[in-house]
Amino acid sequence: MRLNTLLAATAAAAIMAGAAHAENLRIGASLPITGGLSVSGEKHKRGYELCTKLINEAGGILGRQVELIVSDNRSDTATAINQYERFINVDKVEAVYGTFSSRLTFPVASILSKYNMVHAIPSGGALRIYEQGYKNLFYFQVNAAEYTGKDVAAVIKQLIPAGEAPKTVAVVSADDFFANAIEAGLLGQKVKDPATDKEIADLAPGYLKDVGIEVLMQEKWPEEGFNDWLNLANSIKRSGAEMVIGLTASAEEAVQLTRSLKTVGATPKLVYLSQGAQTEFIEGVGKEAADGVLIHTTWHKDVPFESTLAGKPFNNADFVKAFTAEYNVEPDEDSAIPFAVCQGIEQAILGAGTTDNAKMGEWLHARSKDDPVRTVLGRFSWDDVGLPVEKSHIMTQWQDGSLKFVYPTGEFEGVSPFSYPKSGF
Numbered sequence: 001m002r003l004n005t006l007l008a009a010t011a012a013a014a015i016m017a018g019a020a021h022a023e024n025l026r027i028g029a030s031l032p033i034t035g036g037l038s039v040s041g042e043k044h045k046r047g048y049e050l051c052t053k054l055i056n057e058a059g060g061i062l063g064r065q066v067e068l069i070v071s072d073n074r075s076d077t078a079t080a081i082n083q084y085e086r087f088i089n090v091d092k093v094e095a096v097y098g099t100f101s102s103r104l105t106f107p108v109a110s111i112l113s114k115y116n117m118v119h120a121i122p123s124g125g126a127l128r129i130y131e132q133g134y135k136n137l138f139y140f141q142v143n144a145a146e147y148t149g150k151d152v153a154a155v156i157k158q159l160i161p162a163g164e165a166p167k168t169v170a171v172v173s174a175d176d177f178f179a180n181a182i183e184a185g186l187l188g189q190k191v192k193d194p195a196t197d198k199e200i201a202d203l204a205p206g207y208l209k210d211v212g213i214e215v216l217m218q219e220k221w222p223e224e225g226f227n228d229w230l231n232l233a234n235s236i237k238r239s240g241a242e243m244v245i246g247l248t249a250s251a252e253e254a255v256q257l258t259r260s261l262k263t264v265g266a267t268p269k270l271v272y273l274s275q276g277a278q279t280e281f282i283e284g285v286g287k288e289a290a291d292g293v294l295i296h297t298t299w300h301k302d303v304p305f306e307s308t309l310a311g312k313p314f315n316n317a318d319f320v321k322a323f324t325a326e327y328n329v330e331p332d333e334d335s336a337i338p339f340a341v342c343q344g345i346e347q348a349i350l351g352a353g354t355t356d357n358a359k360m361g362e363w364l365h366a367r368s369k370d371d372p373v374r375t376v377l378g379r380f381s382w383d384d385v386g387l388p389v390e391k392s393h394i395m396t397q398w399q400d401g402s403l404k405f406v407y408p409t410g411e412f413e414g415v416s417p418f419s420y421p422k423s424g425f
Contacts, residue, residue, distance in 0.1 A: 024067035025060065025355065027052075027345070028087030029097040029338075030108070035075025036224060037101055039251055039280060040334045044100050044122060045070055047338030050326055051309070055342075058310030061349050069093065073104065080104045084111050094355035097341050101249075102126035102145070102177035103223075109134055118357045118364065120344050121386075122337045126181040127191055130385040131200045136361040137386030140341045140377060141298045142393050145181035146191060148296055149207030151393040152245075152272055155294065155407050156211045159418040166242035166269050169208060170217035172232060172257070173247035182247050182274055187215065216241045223249065233260035236268075243270045251275045255284035262289045262425035269421035270294065277396055277403060278332045290398035292422035297396050299336040299377050300405045302414045307374040309343055311350065319376045340375035347373050 029048055032041035052068045060066055069091055073080035080099055087093045098121040099108055105124025112119040113134040120138050121129070125145030130137055142148075156165050171186065173179040184191050188206025192199050208215060217239040219232065236244055244261065248254045254276040261271075262285070272294045275281070282290050299305075305316040319339060323331040331339075344364070352359040364373065365382070369390060372379035381389050395407035397419060404416035 023064070025062070025064040025095075025349075026067045026069060026091060026093040027095045027097060028069045028071070028084070028091060028093040030071050030073045030080045030083035030087075030099050030104075032075035032080075032100055032104065033070075033072035035073075037075040037104075037250060039278070040100050040123070041072075041075070043278075043332070043334035044338040046323075046327060047122075047331075047335035048097055048342055050323055050335075051339045051342030051346075053326070054322060055310050055346060058312070061346055062353075062355075073099065075101075075104075077104055077107050080108050081111055084108055088115050088117065095345050095349070095357065095360070096120075097338065097345065098122050098124065102129060102181065105129055106177065109137060112136075116357055118345070118348065118360045119386075120341045122341045123334075126177045127200055128193055130387055131193060134386075136357070136364075138344065138364055138380075138382050139387055140337060140344060140375070140380065142388060142391045144387055145178055146185040146201065146203060148182045148274070148393065149185040151296055151395055151407065152186070152294070153207040153211045155395050155418065156213075156270075158409070159407065160270075160420055164420075165211065166213060168216045168239075168241045169213050169243040169245055170219075170236045170239045170241035170268075171208075171215055171245045171247070172217070172219045172221070172236065173245075174226075174249040174253060175220045175223050176247075176249035179247035179249055179274060186245065187218070213243065229256045229260035230263060233257070233264045233266060236261065237264050237266040242268060243272070244268045245272050247274045249275070251278040251280045252284075254281055258285045258289050258293070258425070265425075267424055271422055272296075276398075278334060279329070282398060282401060282403075287398075287401040289425045291400065292419050293398045294406075295396050295398075295403075296393040297333050297405075298393065299333040299340075300394050300396060300403070301330060303378075303394060303405065303412050304414075305376055305378045307340075307343060307376050307378075308347065310346070314343075314376075316376045336376050340377040340380075343375045344373045344380065 052066050056065050071083040100123045102124045118136045127144040127146045173183050185203050186208050188204040191201040246257045254273050276295045277297045301320045348360040351363040367381040372381045394405050396403050396405050406418045
């Protein structure tokens with residue numbers, strides 16, 4: 001049965017469900033509202049809150065108002081684990097939304113699996129999260145972070161004229177779940193489960209070697225407390241690499257790295273960052289330094305994704321309008337992704353006709369390319385481990401102070417020409 005047919009069928013049952021369950025439908029989310037991940041955590045909170053508000057204004061889910069319970073995990077793993085335990089055992093939530101970052105998502109996954117909860121993940125791309133054997137994981141982005149380099153390589157192969165592409169690269173990264181995962185794919189490393197030492201994937205030869213780029217420099221900085229950005233930037237400059245890849249764990253780190261490269265006068269032809277699509281990045285570095293920086297993303301405000309909310313059509317433009325009206329600022333992907341998670345959980349409850357998580361999981365697993373979950377991030381169906389099927393990143397680039405999407409070409413209207421080479425910082 002198609003999604004819209006399912007939603008229509010459950011609409012008639014909503015009145016009866018509401019009579020039987022007059023109490024609020026509680027949903028819990030542990031987020032890093034303070035601590036090192038707080039910028040993205042606060043934006044995730046906004047995405048969840050706006051989606052909940054719009055659903056409640058339309059009558060709730062199955063006739064019940066949604067009560068969103070958000071707790072601040074302070075960017076701390078143990079706190080996040082304890083909060084999901086509390087949601088389930090004390091607050092008696094009927095569903096949960098995932099947290100931010102692979103570092104927090106990895107241990108939280110085991111807790112939610114223990115209680116057989118559907119785990120809709122907004123931000124946790126490391127492949128080893130999905131190789132733990134848990135059955136109800138659903139990732140609401142593009143693919144495991146290890147495969148991000150595929151789209152970076154596609155930009156180099158398809159958008160840069162033959163003979164003009166960079167031939168050398170400096171790869172610098174945070175010692176972080178997410179950054180390490182992207183690096184593994186770019187460099188062609190083996191991915192292992194740290195608990196069992198079991199090999200999960202062999203990514204050789206790596207996306208950089210696939211496009212003929214030689215690694216001249218590779219360096220990591222510690223997950224917390226790093227502040228030696230100028231020395232790092234000087235090392236990058238001295239390497240002479242034509243391309244810089246900065247795999248940062250947060251937008252704040254992307255700002256620090258970019259500022260430092262500007263300060264030392266680095267002149268790469270191409271810069272790719274794993275973070276930096278946020279407004280904090282352009283505000284932190286300025287138009288000139290940001291110009292030409294390439295960043296992968298899952299969402300862009302101008303991509304014409306079609307979705308549903310409260311059983312009715314709701315497209316990406318509707319989301320941008322509602323978010324801007326609510327918060328007086330345009331959204332970025334850190335709010336769009338959790339909004340999509342909320343849409344997915346709502347559709348799962350409506351599709352299953354219940355908040356029974358086993359049945360919600362069955363309904364989500366049954367989605368297909370022709371009968372997907374529809375969100376402001378596009379259509380979703382998942383493979384057996386919980387990774388999306390047939391999705392590619394939207395590759396964006398800062399151009400004259402605006403974030404433009406430059407790839408994939410030919411799939412959407414509004415794609416901007418790729419700017420190359422970078423004119424400096």
